[in-house]
Amino acid sequence: MxxxxxxxxxxxxxxxxxxxxIGRSMEAIGTRSSMLVLREAFYGTTRFDDFVRRTKIGDAIVAARLKDLTDIGLFTKQPYREPGKRTRYEYLLTEKGRDLFPAVFALMQWGNKHLQGEDGGPLRLVEQGTGEPVVIGARTASGRDVDLEDLAIVAHGDWAGPQSD
Amino acid sequence: MxxxxxxxxxxxxxxxxxxxxIGRSMEAIGTRSSMLVLREAFYGTTRFDDFVRRTKIGDAIVAARLKDLTDIGLFTKQPYREPGKRTRYEYLLTEKGRDLFPAVFALMQWGNKHLQGEDGGPLRLVEQGTGEPVVIGARTASGRDVDLEDLAIVAHGDWAGPQSD
DNA sequence: CACCTGACTTGACTAAATAGTAGTCAGCCA
DNA sequence: TGGCTGACTACTATTTAGTCAAGTCAGGTG
Structure with missing residues (x-):
């Protein structure tokens, strides 16, 4: 078990x-298009047309996603101005957005292993500089790896009592 | 950046x-109901009526999800028999299914921090035995923690050449 | 000042997920 | 053997996500 x-x-x-x-998170960001927009943001994309080009999602959906994700605080809009162009906005990840990176890359890691061919998919995460492979997983505060069998769940906060129905 | x-x-x-x-993973398991079913499976649930009761998802959807997830190899069906009952099946996570735990608990961790009140949600992950808090995150093979700014992406396998369009 | 371009917005439609309700059907039990 | 129960399956309706095409609109360029 x-x-x-x-x-x-x-x-x-x-x-x-x-x-x-988990349910709340999925309600907030549990669509393919949200995840792809977030992926692009982690890859450094900040501007509307780049999101559209690089995700291959239609502009209407990208616009809707950027709006949603900005509304719930994953992005902030910052004005920018290219010479000879008018002011536009770029979409920058907030801390709330950046905190999603383990979730997003855990999905990538799983897809690499289980949904791609032999090669395990096109992209790998490594540490900058050393090039060492990077893994998303569970560990204790003191740095020990923990796998599924060694995990436990505890109740927290005022929600401490069981209630049946 | x-x-x-x-x-x-x-x-x-x-x-x-x-x-x-990431896109492929979301197509496979990117729904709220899939995630809740997986959550329950990680919590040790194996039987149909327990999935239904504990997720508050309707039985029709649970049945559909269990079928989908079994079809794509996240669960196996094992027959079991309670005395005085007929043979039923229980749904056991495969390795492919268990490999999703970082993704599922990363969502929980993010939701705890950003979608709950002050208390940070009802449940916490800890290490069994020690009770030490557990965090889902990125680290190198040699055990060093890596945060977003220190990550890099490299191309892998035969898909090594850029192709534009 | 008419025109163009990029960044959206809107609307019409299709497809997928979810909710709720009503069957079906294997076998234990009276 | 006829009813009862638990584990599904099927059907309808609603909601949400996604595609595609067209429209808007600020402001810089010719």
Missing amino acids: PLSFEGVLADRSTWRLDNCS | PLSFEGVLADRSTWRLDNCS
Whole structure:
């Protein structure tokens, strides 16, 4: 059995979650187009036409996504001006947006391993400078790797009591 | 600027991806219901009615998701038999399914930090036994933490040449 | 000042995900 | 053997995502 529950959560039959962070995250950013826009932003793209060209998503959807993601605080709009052009806006990741990088690259890592051919997909994450391969995974604050079997879930905050239904 | 590109990828204007692993992953599992079913599976749920009860998703959708996810190889169906009942099937995560745990818990971690109130959501990941907090993030093979600014992308496999359009 | 361009916006439509309800069907039990 | 239960399957409706084409509009250029 993967993963264990500790404390009041130990008996899985006595509680159920209705404000699950995974569900909320998926509601906020759980579409292909959101993820591709975020991918591009992590790749350094900031301008509308670059998002459109590099994601191959239509301009209407890119515009809608940038608006949504800006509304929920993943991007900020900064005015910029190219000589001889009028003022436009570029879309810069906020901390909230940047904090998504483990999620986005975990999907890339999984896709590389399981949805591509033998070669494992076109792109790899490495550390800048050293070129060492980079892996997205779980570890403790003190730096130990943790795999699924060694994970546990604990209740946190005021939501500490099980409630059944 | 977050993240850098190395080698042939250095000039972002000369290439574009059309077999991106992030896009493929989202096509395979990029729905709220898939993620919630996977969450439950990581929590140890294996049986149909438990998935239905614990996710609050309707039985029709759970059945569809379990079928999809089994078809693409994230679950296997194993027959089981309770005394006095007929044979049913339980849904067990395959390696391909288990490999998604960084992606799923990265979403949880992000949601805890950015989509919940002050308390940061109801559940926390810790290491079994020690109770140490667990974080999903990037690190090198040799165990060093890497953050976004120190990441780089390199081309891999036969897809090594830029192609523009 | 008419024209053009880039960055969106709008609208019409298709496709996919989700919700809710109503079957189906294998087999245990009376 | 006829009903009951649990695990699905099928159907309809609604909502959301995505495609495509056309329209808007600020402002710089000829």
